[in-house]
Amino acid sequence: MGAAGAAKGTDPNAEVIVFTEYEDTSYSPCGIPYVHGQEIASFESLFMATKQHYVDQGIDIRYETAVTSIDVKAKTVTASDGTVERYDSLVLATGFNYADPGVPGGDLGGIYYVKNIRQAMEWDKVLDTVKTAVVDEATPLGTEMVTALAHRGIETHLVDPAPWAMSMATDPDIMQPVEESWVEMGAKLHFKTKVTGFVGKGGKLTKVTTSEGDIPADLAVVATKKEPNTAVAVAAGIKTGMSGGLIVDGRMRTSAPGVYAAGDCTEIPHGVSNVPIQGLSGSHAYAQGKVAGTNAAGGSREYQAVYVPWGMVAGKWMIGGVSFSETLATALGLPFITGMAQGISRARYYPDVKPVKVKLLAEPEHLRLIGAQLVGGEGIKERADFLAMAVRTGITINDLATMENVYSPPIGALNEPIALAAQNALTKVRS
């Protein structure tokens, strides 16, 4: 919808058609775990615009109508209702599918793939009856869902093959307080454990089998890795890259003339490593959609390499970061030094002061920041945004160690935790 709006904004006379397999557009799927967790009262608040809004904008949306094939030579798409539409420009925004757990029983009742809001509304009623749930994999969605289900009072088991949660982006020292808080919330953690099967009775899940034993459960949330949904594009001969996402250039153009792509179906080079990565955030998808839609309608915009700030609530904490963890940098063979600090968010004597732990990674030669992780009680998102810009613009830990900071008892401590972590890194450089 970001692409459609940008296209119409660029050329108000353009005919803009949107195909979607779903009944709705323009709601916030990111809000679904928080309705399940009962932090948000209802699904209705997740909708951003009415269907009439798009009619008024002159955007022609074909609901419940998926594109089933693309002819890149004829410049046509064929939809599930048999319609054929010619295009001058086509934007692919086909998103992701969860990686198949690849185990028996995946089609049983009681197995939940979080995605569509209408289905989420139905599942939310089911949650009222659920006693025990298994969340398969501590991905970002898995992390949100464990938190949500535990908050709702369901006995929740998290199963993940890695030794700690969110291991693709985090280090264990950052996740330790999160895992402790999950245990406090009643969740059971099964790390270094693989789901090996779903077992049911009368077509309905009764237990999840794992490499470390069985877990009786009446719900399983499959939160495996997101894989780019590229089947229709690949069938049309459009090229994918090493991560499996559609290859795009800075203008979000694919390998086919006039065909753009945006969001989870693409891959985008990481600004530090130049390795194409896939499965970014909703804000990335939206920004890419705007670039693709602008260019598709004859405008000119460039998308940049990404550094991927991330953040979320996990258990009783906020976590966040940017680019490389120590674990990931080590796996990739990137040299680095680290700096670590345990700081606070306000004056130590001010009510509701929260801990803020910061870990920084810098490349050893010029001391440019290449990664960060944070865990704390407030100000995590804003710091992650800052540190993402720092990585992108080549800011060093020398710069961060001497950063000025706001000190005011209700909103900021004398010593900014980022500066303390950078100062800690410098002690290692000097020694």
Add this chain to the structure above:
Amino acid sequence: MGAAGAAKGTDPNAEVIVFTEYEDTSYSPCGIPYVHGQEIASFESLFMATKQHYVDQGIDIRYETAVTSIDVKAKTVTASDGTVERYDSLVLATGFNYADPGVPGGDLGGIYYVKNIRQAMEWDKVLDTVKTAVVDEATPLGTEMVTALAHRGIETHLVDPAPWAMSMATDPDIMQPVEESWVEMGAKLHFKTKVTGFVGKGGKLTKVTTSEGDIPADLAVVATKKEPNTAVAVAAGIKTGMSGGLIVDGRMRTSAPGVYAAGDCTEIPHGVSNVPIQGLSGSHAYAQGKVAGTNAAGGSREYQAVYVPWGMVAGKWMIGGVSFSETLATALGLPFITGMAQGISRARYYPDVKPVKVKLLAEPEHLRLIGAQLVGGEGIKERADFLAMAVRTGITINDLATMENVYSPPIGALNEPIALAAQNALTKVRS
């Protein structure tokens, strides 16, 4: 105390003596308004370290003993108790005095100059009996004190010669919600108004006279501009600059050999304008103290030009910023473009979502950020810190317009308000 600790840390064998006119060291004066406002329960929590702590560190503190003269040739100081001490290095950290309001009656009972914690403890008892208070000038301290006294339920009048609060750092559009919230809290605002005198009965304040009429009051808080306290240094021949603060180089050295200075008694060049400025924050003072103390003990550290992020709670809002407001840039004749956005702090449907308004100033040629102001409900301090680093490192509004941001419903919105403000500025560049 930052300088003393850094000196001892640099050379543990150094003999470190601290003279102070007060009964205490090492408490947080910045917390005083919040005890008066009853957000913090007691003054005791403002103390950071015991006297024994400094004894254990080997720092010799001479309480209630002010230095009354310095002989820069003999390298000695003479104290109020007649002691003469020789120094190899001397660090001046004499702070500020409030500008004399220059009106009759300034020595009456009931006139409060916020500074010393022991006096604040006595004044806090007085506040229980106060019905009506006048705060003279909407400086940062004045802004905090209006908020505190109104929060405590005292009828509070703010008197300031400027047309809006904090006018040295802010624009009226940013302060408008703050002023509205003060009115909601019962405060009376008297802008474009000068205090002309303090009138009393039996030596005790009964009313404050102003250019716009009299205000009956039993308390007046003098929160005039902070002026560098340099009398003893000036008498010793140490040079002051155009702002009245002691001139220091990057190592915090004054014009006298072996004499350093740090904090509110100095002036520091602004990184954008190169104009020396004075009266920065407690975090600046502390950082300068550490640099001065390190160098005084034979180490080597440099302090940088400042960009001055600032922030505070004002009324029911958080405000903050860095470097130049539109008002100040105009007064200095700096060319600029602005960008403005009204954003939000979390997903619009997430509980406790707060508005975040951002105003950016950039120089028109290269579009480098030269100033920012923010008003909102959360994440203001962290954004001000980020934008201060942006000004310092030459980040442009192009960079900010394409910044990546964390999007997660409980902690961050789809669109970061800073990015929206930068995008708004770019629309003016293009048109």
